[in-house]
Amino acid sequence: MSRNETQDAIRERHRSAHTEALLTVEVGPWIDGETETAGTTVATTDPAIDEPIVAVPACDADAVDRAVETAWDAYDRTWSEATPETRSKRLSEWVDALEDRVDELTRLESLDTGKTLQEARGEVEGAIGTLRYYASVTRAQTGEQIPTGSELHLYTRSEPYGVVGQVTPWNFPAWATAWKLGPALAAGNCAVLKPSAHAPLSTLRMVQLSKGIFPDGVVNVLTGRGSTVGSELVEHDDVRKVSFTGSEAVGKGVMRAAAARIAPVTLELGGKSPLVVFPDADLDTAVDAAADGVYYSAGEICDALSRVLVHEDVHDEFVDRFVERAESYVLGDPLDEATTMGPLTNGEQFETVREYIDVGKSEGATLAVGGGVPDDPALADGHYVEPTAFTGVDNEMRIARDEIFGPVQTIQSFETYEEAIALANDTDYGLAAGIATESTDLAHGAAADLEAGIVYVNAYGPIRPEGPYGGFKQSGIGRDLGEEAIEHYRQTKTVYVNLDDPSENPNL
Known part of the structure; x- marks a missing residue:
């Protein structure tokens, strides 16, 4: 086969793979348990042949508002009452659904990012392992009773923020989705996540596979460019916590936007290691x-x-x-x-x-x-x-x-x-x-x-879900992974219960 014929063969192989892959994924924002459409689109491109895979709907400010409102409705209606046992069960069921689709997710990840099949499969399996980890540790969450005198019962409660906004990068789409959603859901939050416009397909398929597992609205995904929909999300007044993975320059903008309303942030930015x-x-x-x-x-x-x-x-x-x-x-x-x-x-x-x-x-x-x-x-x-x-x-x-x-x-x-x-x-x-x-x-x-x-x-890696992941200096603040990540998605409430001497109770 000549070199031109080899080039044509690669191109046709990828075009055929595009067609097959798009049979399994609905392309569009995922809001309230359904795929939506939008007027404008952004193409995601196959980097091996520099051709579009599919035109992806680009969300606007109205879609962001709708997703955030939907997430709050789901939180107030059902998810805020979900026990750690229930959250663990739902995450485990999602893991089971993803494990049945490893080959499908691997192909989407490879086509969208240019990763080799071996790399893409390893990262899909890493994403599944991360979610499995958070399913297991969800039930271990506790508060703390603080010893005091007999006249006071002092304890803490760890409570979710409610609705969190998350932005993931194009270099590890599937894995980053698990890094964000795993601890956020384990902690009891609902989420609105924006994947990169360059590589959204594996994320969309992952959340679509959660249909019927999580209540509608618990997980929402917005598609489009970071400069528009991403900015709208991190600036939204009703997003109580923001987690961003990406460049240092954009991370600084995210931090400024969150600071305007005193929202906590987790930033995993660049490196020169x-x-x-x-x-x-x-x-x-x-x-x-x-x-x-x-x-x-x-x-x-x-x-x-x-x-x-x-x-x-x-x-x-x-x-x-x-x-x-x-x-x-x-x-x-x-x-x-x-x-x-x-x-x-x-x-x-x-x-x-x-x-x-x-x-x-x-x-x-x-x-x-x-x-x-x-x-x-x-x-x-x-x-x-x-x-x-x-x-x-x-x-x-x-x-x-x-x-x-x-x-x-x-x-x-x-x-x-x-x-x-x-x-x-x-x-x-x-x-x-x-x-x-x-x-x-x-x-x-x-x-x-x-x-x-x-x-x-003596090695590069591995990265394990048990180990907190994040940097010093301008590489960011906060941590993904580990139990520490769950703490970044919860806030502490201290409760003082003043007690009288039980012997003085008039009903006794």
Whole structure:
């Protein structure tokens, strides 16, 4: 088969997959348990062939008002009275429905984002695991009785906010949906969620599979652009709590909007996360962490380990091994099981990443591997960028400071432990960090000294629903995942009950 024929085959395979996928999902906002339409639309595009999958209705301010009002109606009517046992049961039933549709959700996620089938399946399964976790811990929620004197009974109640607004990104649509809805519903809230306009399909299908499980209106999804419907949602006076995952710039706007009405926020924003490779590290392990940490999902990951700091004694050998590993990736059709790296999710990000590669060259860094687009004409329609790495980088370069959000690694060297920690912490971000070492002392010491909300030792990941996830500094505030996330969706009420001496009760 010629290269042009291969290109045509990929295009036809994806068009056929679009048709099959759209047989299972209703495309439109999900309000009060039903799919709605809207006058204007925004296309979601398949990044492997740069063609629209489907036109998605774009909500307006009236739709936001309706969704929020519907959520409050559901909260007041039924959900506020749902016991932890009931909420746990409903979440478990939703998990069962999702588990029956893993293949379907995997395909939607791959088509919408460009993730390989393996990546998409892992993230769908991660989403299901997250919801299963919140179904299990829902029943463990308690208040607290505070010991006082015999004349006072003092206790606390943890109560939901009522209706919460949530905004998820385009790089992990299914998983982020579970990260937001799981703890919010477990805590007893109703939710209005806005997925990214670039990748809404898996989220829509997930909530549609909750039909008949949650009361209508408990879960609502608004489609459209963040600059319009997203802004309307986070600014809405009746949204009592906001949770946002996305860029630092937009997160600041969300925080300002919530501050205007004193609404609490959870923000999971960007990162420029270091991986510190100490001289005693197993280099195969370190290379795996560095490659997985920046090339997984084509580098479109907020906690990407995109700055490798390597001790000078092992720097050159590490670079040689890393280049070999980068060259081993197979760029191709995400629907092909042999593909190990797919395209970037949208054209805007594709251009941004290519511009940063040019910036790295102009700043004087050495391009060690990659830097271009694949020369296979069969991939010419997609947003593909080669696995890339720069050496000769210093911390003042933009490629070492800015979040690129693509498959671009930077490699620097250090001499001492103190220099490594200083370089690692010399960033406005603090989402994640990595450590490669065979020393327990170094692992625990560096984990304490690194300014990051998540620290990975001798690997990139895993991410478990039990572990709180969030960052320091400009990487955000609050936490997703873990029992801590449930607390972010509840507020504490303290109750003072004054008691008389029972012996003085006139009825006794």
